[in-house]
Amino acid sequence: MRSLSIKFLCYGATMKISTTIISIPLAMMLCAIAFSVTSLSMADKTATALQVSSDMSNQTNKINEIRYNLSMMRGSINTLDADIEASRKPTQKYIDDYQRRRKLTEQALLELDQLHNTRYDDIIDRSQALIKIYDFSMSQILNLQNATTSTSSKLSEITNLIREEIGKAERERIDFINGAERAVFTLKIFAFIFVLLSLCLFGFSLYIAKAKIVRRLNALAVDIGRISKGDLSKKLTNFEKNEIGDIFSHVEAMRQSLVTMISTIKGNVYTIGNSSSELTTGNNDLSSRTEEQxxxxxxxxxxxxxxxxxxxxxxxxxxxxxxxxxxxxxxxxxxxxxxxxxxxxxxxxxxxxxxxxxxxxxxxxxxxxxxxxxxxxxxxxxxxxxxxxxxxxxxxxxxxxxxxxxxxxxxxxxxxxxxxxxxxxxxxxxxxxxxxxxxxxxxxxxxxxxxxxxxxxxxxxxxxxxxxxxxxxxxxxxxxxxxxxxEQAAAATASLDDQARHLNQMIAVFNTEEVDEEESSFPSFVRRPEEITA
Structure with missing residues (x-):
């Protein structure tokens, strides 16, 4: 296990930073996609359950309305059956009430039929049969025939059937609600697991960034700060084969170029100083000769x-x-x-x-x-x-x-x-x-x-x-x-001499004598490859 972790760390040290930066967000993105797919599936099921529960609630309301209308119809029929012999004239009132209730019942049956639920086909068929019987009864009433007894029994059967269907639909609705609650609970568990995995990946990415990037950048900042102060004597040694390693290589190339350039500038400044002194002397002689001329x-x-x-x-x-x-x-x-x-x-x-x-x-x-x-x-x-x-x-x-x-x-x-x-x-x-x-x-x-x-x-x-x-x-x-x-040339030569001296003083702060000391560019927790193989 220890050798596996060491190999993983060594691989991390040689792995490209771009690969590291891309792989960690890619893993997090894959987890997010998986969580999103799971959440969408759970949300779809929950939405389906809620929709079914809403549809069942609407259907239950319609059925209750139908049951209420049928009860009112049965009451009307009973009343009609009681009063049909009392007077023919009041019968017309109940006929009108029948017509209105019949329309309401047909409308409720039509809305129930639009729900496209096959489990209510039996209720619809029986209701339509009841309506037919009711029509027949009313025609018997109109024809002064007595059919109230059969109508009342049919209405009782339909009422009992509707009551059973309502109970069954209520139980199904409760089951759907329980399933939706379980899906929501499962979704919360998945969300907690995703958050936990995200925190782990985030912590791991911070650890890798600090170990692989921040420490190397700090070391690079120290080297660059030393170079900025004029110390060009220390070589930058790099063992990584990634972007930071490339930066170290380029900074080392820049240091060597600076060493060459500063050395050349020092020689040129010395030459410019001598030449400017000679030019100053020559310009003074030339100035006096020119004045004489x-x-x-x-x-x-x-x-x-x-x-x-x-x-x-x-x-x-x-x-x-x-x-x-x-x-x-x-x-x-x-x-x-x-x-x-x-x-x-x-x-x-x-x-x-x-x-x-x-x-x-x-x-x-x-x-x-x-x-x-x-x-x-x-x-x-x-x-x-x-x-x-x-x-x-x-x-x-x-x-x-x-x-x-x-x-x-x-x-x-x-x-x-x-x-x-x-x-x-x-x-x-x-x-x-x-x-x-x-x-x-x-x-x-x-x-x-x-x-x-x-x-x-x-x-x-x-x-x-x-x-x-x-x-x-x-x-x-x-x-x-x-x-x-x-005279201007003499002044310019004097200024050039001053600038050469000033430039010599400025480049005197640079130390270009290289030392053989080498510093490892690996983080403290990663050993060199030769140490691992040993």
């Missing part, structure tokens, strides 16, 4: 602004120089034109001087010829004597005039030659000046082109410097933003 960019922006102003001034000066070079170019061109005109005038003067020299040569030749003619005239005047004295005077005057003309022509010729030499020298100088003016014009043109190119380059340089200034300003703004981001 921002200052340098601000200085560069100021320098570029000054360069921009200088280039704008240079551009304006180049524009003015370009304008002046254009004016100088126009002036040089005008000077070149003037020199060309002067050279042409000098060439014309040289030509005129040559013509004058030719003219003086002609005059000098004329003077020479005149002088020769004057000498010839003087010779002729000398030959003429006194007659040629006037002619000699004229020839001497002509000779002196020719001499002065020749002298003047020589001087003019000398002056003209000197002028021609000077003119040739001036023409050479003017030609050289013209060539110089041409070179000046070329140089001024080249200078104007260079100044124009310088002006265009200054414009482009001004535009480029403006773009560079805009880019430097953008770089300055970006650097300022980078500095702000670096």
């Amino acid at each position: 921002a200052s340098a960019l601000q200085e560069t922006a100021a320098s570029m602004e000054q360069i921009k102003i200088t280039v704008e001034n240079n551009t304006d000066n180049a524009k003015q120089a370009n304008v002046l070079a254009a004016d100088a170019r126009r002036a040089a061109n005008n000077g070149a034109e003037v020199m060309k005109n002067a050279i042409a005038s000098m060439e014309r003067i040289e030509k005129s001087a040559s013509q004058i020299a030719e003219i003086t040569d002609v005059i000098n030749g004329i003077a020479s010829q005149t002088n020769i003619l004057a000498l010839n005239a003087a010779v002729e005047a000398a030959r003429a004597g006194e007659q040629g004295r006037g002619f000699a005077v004229v020839s001497s005057e002509v000779r002196s005039l020719a001499a002065r003309s020749a002298e003047a022509a020589k001087e003019i010729n000398n002056i003209i030659r000197t002028s021609v030499d000077e003119i040739e020298l001036g023409t050479g100088l003017v030609n050289e000046a013209g060539d110089g003016m041409q070179n000046i014009v070329q140089y001024v043109t080249q200078f104007s082109d260079l100044m124009q190119e310088i002006s265009l380059a200054s414009e482009e340089q001004k535009t480029g410097i403006g773009q560079v200034a805009v880019a430097i300003n953008q770089m300055d703004s970006t650097t300022q933003q980078n500095a702000a981001l670096v």
Whole structure:
């Protein structure tokens, strides 16, 4: 018996909780169904007995009513028999009373016939026979025949028969009532037995629930409470193969996962702490360098602004120089034109001087010829004597005039030659000046082109410097933003470092060093399978 109970308990330890939870209510449901079927059967019998008793009571009432009517009919017949000879006129009263009683009797017989009880067929037949006899008697009375004696005897027989049937029906009713009371008593006994069995099953289910579920859940609550406090060092050992065993297995898997996760988190927190420290140092360096770069960019922006102003001034000066070079170019061109005109005038003067020299040569030749003619005239005047004295005077005057003309022509010729030499020298100088003016014009043109190119380059340089200034300003703004981001990153890194330290403090409460101690998951009243087999 002891080994059987131990095997039952071991089977209960390995049985599924769902099977246990389903089997106990199923057993109670089967008992309830059996009790319900029995109760319905007893209730059906009791209802049948009560219905039969009610029907018999109704039938008894109808029979009593019939018996009363028959008694009244018999009294009426006796009275009629006594008074029929006394007077014919009062007989009509009894006839009317007969008709009424007859209708009531027929109605009672009809209601009795509707009860469909074969045991009253004899009474109904005899009553109908009595009615027929009564009808016959009344017809005899109407026909003034005397049939009261036979009618009275028949009525007595029917009355006795009805009295016997009423007694029999009363006894049957009492038997039915006693049977219904016994059925009710039996139903109460079954109800008491069902309640007792239900209490036993309920107590047994409570015992099983406490032994199989509550204690294991308490043990599981203790283990989970230990895990919730950070103690992950103790393994959860389970020997049950049911839902609670599955819960223990899952909790153990969760513990192992937590151990792995906490160990990983510890390593990661250490790495994050080191990385955050390095990030903090790097962000501080980057912040200082970014500030230095921002200052340098601000200085560069100021320098570029000054360069921009200088280039704008240079551009304006180049524009003015370009304008002046254009004016100088126009002036040089005008000077070149003037020199060309002067050279042409000098060439014309040289030509005129040559013509004058030719003219003086002609005059000098004329003077020479005149002088020769004057000498010839003087010779002729000398030959003429006194007659040629006037002619000699004229020839001497002509000779002196020719001499002065020749002298003047020589001087003019000398002056003209000197002028021609000077003119040739001036023409050479003017030609050289013209060539110089041409070179000046070329140089001024080249200078104007260079100044124009310088002006265009200054414009482009001004535009480029403006773009560079805009880019430097953008770089300055970006650097300022980078500095702000670096400061935010430094703050975030410091916050990350604090959070890493806080997380390290939080996970420091978890004990992840596993111990080899094993705890049995069986209740105290159930031994391990190896202990049972031993």
